[in-house]
Amino acid sequence: MRKKVDFHIHSLDHEYFFGREFTGLTEDDKRKIRFTVEWAIDRGLDYAAITDHDLAYPGLYAAEYAQEEGRIKIIPGIECEIIMKTVGGHQIFVHILGLGVKSQPDYVKMSPFAEVVDAIHAVGGIAVMAHPQAYPSYIFHDNKHLLDGVEVYNGIRAHIENRNIYPPNPDAGIFNPGDDFSGLRTYGSDKHYDHGYMRE
Numbered sequence: 001m002r003k004k005v006d007f008h009i010h011s012l013d014h015e016y017f018f019g020r021e022f023t024g025l026t027e028d029d030k031r032k033i034r035f036t037v038e039w040a041i042d043r044g045l046d047y048a049a050i051t052d053h054d055l056a057y058p059g060l061y062a063a064e065y066a067q068e069e070g071r072i073k074i075i076p077g078i079e080c081e082i083i084m085k086t087v088g089g090h091q092i093f094v095h096i097l098g099l100g101v102k103s104q105p106d107y108v109k110m111s112p113f114a115e116v117v118d119a120i121h122a123v124g125g126i127a128v129m130a131h132p133q134a135y136p137s138y139i140f141h142d143n144k145h146l147l148d149g150v151e152v153y154n155g156i157r158a159h160i161e162n163r164n165i166y167p168p169n170p171d172a173g174i175f176n177p178g179d180d181f182s183g184l185r186t187y188g189s190d191k192h193y194d195h196g197y198m199r200e
Helices: 027-042 057-069 113-122 137-146 155-162
Strands: 005-009 047-050 073-085 091-099 126-129 149-154 184-188
Touching (some): 005 027, 005 073, 005 091, 005 149, 027 047, 027 057, 073 113, 091 184, 113 126, 113 137, 126 184, 149 155
Parallel strands (some): 005 047, 047 073, 126 149
Antiparallel strands (some): 073 091
């Protein structure tokens, strides 16, 4: 039977993304995480990855909660943000999903791409480039040999690309990694807040 999966969901939005210090999950954090798991259940998902920004703890908590409930399988994850230099010398923020992590990966925002992939692997996860169409094409192509997978559909990107056009482009949000990429190809809503954008 075909399973319905979303590999890219946020539960804490940008709570700790813009400099707020993380000292552990608060009761409000846990409430939001439980709400997100219930949101995924309501959407009829069989599997969902909780991939908050630079934090694995929400996904790990969500997996424990879901196991107790027994209605959905949660993949604990993280969306690692790193800063890379473009060809022109500008800074660009690149996101790598760590799926199936067992603890918090050890990296910082200035860590090289390969080191972040290694950090994800070190805690039992697989490394998947998030929304590659958001970056110059060489970012994916120069690093694809390091990756376990790539996000070939991102719901937020589809929403952004279709925001000012009509009729909407049915291929919005889709990324083609090429036939020479043999890694995993994932779909994700990239849900933030209490809504999500997902290709059915």
